Amino acid sequence: MDERQLTERVQGLEQIKSKALQLADEGQDAFEVRDFISDAKKALAFAVPDKEAMAKAVDASKRFKTMTFQDAPETL
Numbered sequence: 001m002d003e004r005q006l007t008e009r010v011q012g013l014e015q016i017k018s019k020a021l022q023l024a025d026e027g028q029d030a031f032e033v034r035d036f037i038s039d040a041k042k043a044l045a046f047a048v049p050d051k052e053a054m055a056k057a058v059d060a061s062k063r064f065k066t067m068t069f070q071d072a073p074e075t076l
Helices: 002-024 030-047 053-073
Strands: none
Touching: 002 030
16 A cells, blocks of 8 residues: 555544544444444445455455365265
């Protein structure tokens, strides 16, 4: 991730934080605040993707899938 993308990501996270604190101060339910944070982080991930992190996650997923299905004993 280059410096510009990192800056955009940090700014986005700061905006999410301030909005979440505002919602909490307004008396929103903790679950609603948590849902807002989760949804906003997903939107940020699409707006400012981290291709390195995605590649690592895909690799880990492939290794887990291979390990799980090849090492599992057969059930009758």
